[in-house]
Amino acid sequence: MNRRNFLLNSSTILAGSALFPSALRAMAPSDRVNFAVIGVNGMGWSNLNGLLNHPEARCVALCDVDKNVLDKRVAELAKKNITDVKLYGDYRKLLENKDIDAVVIGTPDHWHCLQMADACAAGKDVYVEKPIGNSIAECRAMVAAQQRYNRVVQVGQWQRSMQHFNDAIAFVHSGKLGNVRLVKAWAYMGWMKPVPKQPNSAPPAGVDYAAWLGPAQTRPFDPNRFHFNFRWYWDYAGGLMTDWGVHLIDYALYGMKASNPKSVVASGGKFAYPDDAAETPDTLTAIYEFDGFNMQWEHATGIDGGPYGRNHGIAFIGNNGTLVLDRGGWEVIPEKDKMEAVARVKASDNGLVKHTKNFLEVIKSRKLSDLHCDIQTGANVAINSQMGNIAFKTGQKVYWNKEKQQFTDAAANRLITPVYHNNYKLPR
Known part of the structure; x- marks a missing residue:
């Protein structure tokens, strides 16, 4: 499967997503995972779609430095009856939002380290796209951040779930x-x-x-x-x-x-x-x-x-x-x-759907050893x-x-x- 086909297929995962709001209404707030996405142009958008396959996942915020991308994604979410989403241009402001439990980092590689470390410091769990860092030193810093703040960090190597x-x-x-x-x-x-x-x-x-x-x-x-x-x-x-x-x-x-x-x-x-x-x-x-x-x-x-x-x-x-x-x-x-x-x-099976499900399960269980691709593996x-x-x-x-x-x-x-x-x- 090439990249273009993967992105196309992952964007069509949500065929029944119009049903999700009613599923959320039937779910206790304590069982929901409120997540935000930083960088929603490519894999960040695919990861968001993967998460929305699971009724407990609720998208509450998007962040991108390109307002054109934000506007496009807001319109696409509205078609899925997902409208109550806050928008940010600065990820640091997003991390101040106490309602957010977890963030997806889908930005270019050179941003992964800073954003993942800041998210962990802000008490958020993290799904970070691969490769986790753009250098050996960044990879080490990201492992250290996860260990210091003891957050759930899943790396987007979704083949680990196939x-x-x-x-x-x-x-x-x-x-x-x-x-x-x-x-x-x-x-x-x-x-x-x-x-x-x-x-x-x-x-x-x-x-x-x-x-x-x-x-x-x-x-x-x-x-x-x-x-x-x-x-x-x-x-x-x-x-x-x-x-x-x-x-x-x-x-x-x-x-x-x-x-x-x-x-x-x-x-x-x-x-x-x-x-x-x-x-x-x-x-x-x-x-x-x-x-x-x-x-x-x-x-x-x-x-x-x-x-x-x-x-x-x-x-x-x-x-x-x-x-x-x-x-x-x-x-x-x-x-x-x-x-x-x-x-x-x-x-x-669909690796992305299973990978995001594993992330949500570990967020709730806090059993880090159950992650399919933890930060050390990434x-x-x-x-x-x-x-x-x-x-x-x-x-x-x-x-x-x-x-x-x-x-x-x-x-x-x-x-x-x-x-x-x-x-x-x-x-x-």
Whole structure:
């Protein structure tokens, strides 16, 4: 399933949402979870729709620095008979609202750390989009914030809630594949086209551009850097390595019960669209060295012909056979006659709906161990993805010192902590 289809499908989840207000009236106020969404243009809107599948979830506020987006979402909510929603342009004002129990953070990656830490400090539970941070230091700060304030924090890696993903990992853990020496994870995005260069301009009317930039470097407004395409600029995100990588590398690490690698080397560049406006590599291969196995990440834009005929997936390559897993299902390809094949087991559930339900359940139970993707899990995979980008940026094989939790190379270590601008400070 590509990104466009996922967003389309998640926006149609609410076919029966006109029934929700009556369900809420029948529910005791103490059983409701009042939530707000910060950043409602893309995944923030999808996450809101996912939450509204559950009668106990009540959307009470929206926040976005683009008034045009806010107006659009208010109109769409009104069609679902959801009208009593407060609007904010400044998320800090939203966090002062005592009626809000939880917030969804759907802003660009460079804002996740500050907003999540501030939300925890304000006593809110948090559903934060992946990748949780745009640097290794931000990931660490976010884990520390959750621990300090003891809040429920679910990371939006919704594949963690899909049954077939977990069934596939149980098969890997069964040992039937034999010794797994290599794990591949990849994202081949044929739908991605060049980002055309555009001149700088004034921000659109209704956009608080300074608030959108936040801790990022001040630059003239460029429509390419705004909304969806922010993903392809280092100021705000990490390209496909962090956008899709956190979903797929997550399950590679989960299957191998692994944390951080001993070393990483990466090679790639702008090979598909060398003259377009994007900064992050459109073609990249990264090799992670762990004890006893290697993990290989690949991504490529403009083509769909990934390994095993899949445009995305994870492959656990063992002595007895290979398990191939993607969002559509999983299968086992035997190594000659060493094991029996497993025919493709197709996906049978909606990960986003189940993921948001798990978030709501833990908000009420306060059993943090029941979260399907807690902040520690999100940090582990985001840090691994950042390591791949750091290896690419340095152009050399980088080695990780587990005891010191840093690289052995000074140039790589300088990329652990981001430089914040515009008087913003990294949470300590």
